[in-house]
Amino acid sequence: MKRRKNTLLKGLIIVIILTIISLFTYQIKNNIKGESVQTSTNENLDLVKNNNEEGPFNGTEVTDEDMGVIVLGYHSIGNEFKKDPLVVSKDLFRQHLQAIKDAGYTTITLQQLYDYLYNGAKIPKKSVVITLDDGYKDNYTNAFPILKELKMNATMFIIANYLDGGVYMLPSQVKEMSDYGIEIESHTFNHKELSTLSYDDQLKQLKDSKTKLENLTGKSINFVAYPSGSYNEDTLKAVKEAGYDMAFTVKKGQAHKGDNKYKLNRVLVDYTYKQRHIKRNLK
Ligand SMILES: [Zn+2]
Structure with a gap:
């Protein structure tokens, strides 16, 4: 009876540990994903900003004066x-x-x-x-x-x-x-x-x-x-x-x-x- 109880307890502990590991992994994955989405959004915004400001002449001083x-x-x-x-x-x-x-x-x-x-x-x-x-x-x-x-x-x-x-x-x-x-x-x-x-x-x-x-x-x-x-x-x-x-x-x-x-x-x-x-x- 006692041995059976021990086996059950061991099984439970393993399940708990596995659950914790998988939760952690999920969390880390999501964090990375979130970050990369964030980065690309920023890049896109920069691109739009540059296009609006300077068109193809990024970094050069432009003018519309004659x-x-x-x-x-x-x-x-x-x-x-x-x-x-x-x-x-x-x-x-x-x-x-x-x-x-x-x-x-x-x-x-x-x-x-x-x-x-x-x-x-x-x-x-x-x-x-x-x-x-x-x-x-x-x-x-x-x-x-x-x-x-x-x-x-x-x-x-x-x-x-x-x-x-x-x-x-x-x-x-x-x-x-x-x-x-x-x-x-x-x-x-x-x-x-x-x-x-x-x-x-x-x-x-x-x-x-x-x-x-x-x-x-x-x-x-x-x-x-x-x-x-x-x-x-x-x-x-x-x-x-x-x-x-x-x-x-x-x-x-x-x-x-x-x-x-x-x-x-x-x-x-x-x-x-x-x-x-x-x-x-x-x-
Ligand atoms: Zn000619």
Whole structure:
């Protein structure tokens, strides 16, 4: 009888101990869970706060006041130095980008420039835009790796009908860069000087290139650079009718709030352009 009682008591003690252990484990688990939920909520809140305050320019001083933004215009990024106004060597291109970075500038996209100029959005006080015209193959082989390495934005104005894989890029290379985040925009269908064309032909150049590049990238094409900077009164109407939001000339100057959105200035860059010119222009 006594032995049976002892066995029962032992059993009871084991049950009690097991219950206490499982209660403890449950409590600890819940505490950890509670903590992790708490943490992620805080992180989300921080994210929302940052987005509301500064958008994509986290940590940089931003403004919506008019300050004049430089839109740099490159063409070919060559393998070596060449005395050609359309060629900047990849070494010089890298030096330019490094100088921009060292001066504390942010390379913004044309969409960000548009939102700043015409929609009251804020951009960093030190903002600059990098554009490359014509869609040369070396923009993919030489410029793209440097842009990736230095984590900088750029816009490529592509001649929609010139994607031959010879002097110019392949469609697949344009698509790859677009997917990466390089802004692809229009440089018309086949690079005719727009001011020499009829209104209808201008409209066709602008519309056909927009459609072709939109089909290729799967993204909306909103901006255009006029070939050789050539435009007339018809161009200003055609570019609007074709559905573009901004257009760029090659007239030297900054982009300011209140500028006509269909004839914005740029600063063309060639092989004579040194780091000190970048520094001077950015000031
Ligand atoms: Zn061009």
